[in-house]
Amino acid sequence: AQGKCLCLQYIRCRLKRAGALNRKVVQRLRTITIESPNTNTITRDVFPILNGLGEELERMHPRVYNNVGRQLSRAWSDLPEADTLSLLLAEVAKELFRGGTTWARVISFIAVMGGLALDCVRLGRSDALPRLVEVFGHIIEEDLMVWLEAHGGWKGLLVIRASATEYTVMGWLSIGVAFLSTVYLSTCILDSLRRLIF
Incomplete structure (x- = not known):
């Protein structure tokens, strides 16, 4: 349920970024009910990180995360039926x-879902959005749940993100070199100014 909630939120943000979030789509998204006691905490804590990383992937690889439907099926203009859509996503x-599961691949899959949702809305088929979220939830439960649990659940993304922000020895060394360079440059400039004035 937490994965479905995160996917739903990502789809909402993806549609908003693309300017495709209209009243009809918002109403369709509101029909998607996800019942789990921990979804609010997960959404509040994990979603901003997930959304930021997903946006970064979209910026880095626009060809992958735009027009996803056409990449999946040549006849995408005829949106596949629910069963076919499920098979395509599977x-x-x-x-x-x-090749293995990583956080980057999980986030990439969510970004694919966001791109696919955007394609559905552009085709006027916002009725497919609940099915997308359901399929995502099913894939998470069937294929990724063991990996997610082994990596701290969805909150494991917080640990990964926190460790990425800690400075390494090279990071501290770079900061030290930058600081010393700034001090040296400032000293040289002040010395030159002092010579000009006196």
Whole structure:
């Protein structure tokens, strides 16, 4: 349920970023009910990080995360039926996680879902959004739950993000060199000014 909640929030933000979040779409998204006691905490704590990383992936690889439907099916203009859509997404997940599961791949899969949701809305098929969230939840429960639990659940993303912000020895060394360079440059400039004045 937490994965579905995060996916739903990501889809909402993706549609908003693309300017595709209208009243009809908002109403359709509100029909998606996800019942779990911990979803509010997960959404509040984890979603900003997930959304930021997903946006970064979209910026770095726009060809991958835009027009996802056309990449999945040549006849995308005829939005596949629910069962076909489920099979297509299961194949995407299978291919994506074939080499192993990482946080980057999980976030990439969510970004694919956001791109696919945008394609559905652009085709006027916002009725497919609940199915997308359901399929995502099913794939998480069937294929990724063991990995997620082994890596701290969705809150494991907080640990990864926190460790990424800690400075390494090279980071501190770089800061020290930058500081000393600034002090040296300032001293040289002040010395030059003093010579000009006196």
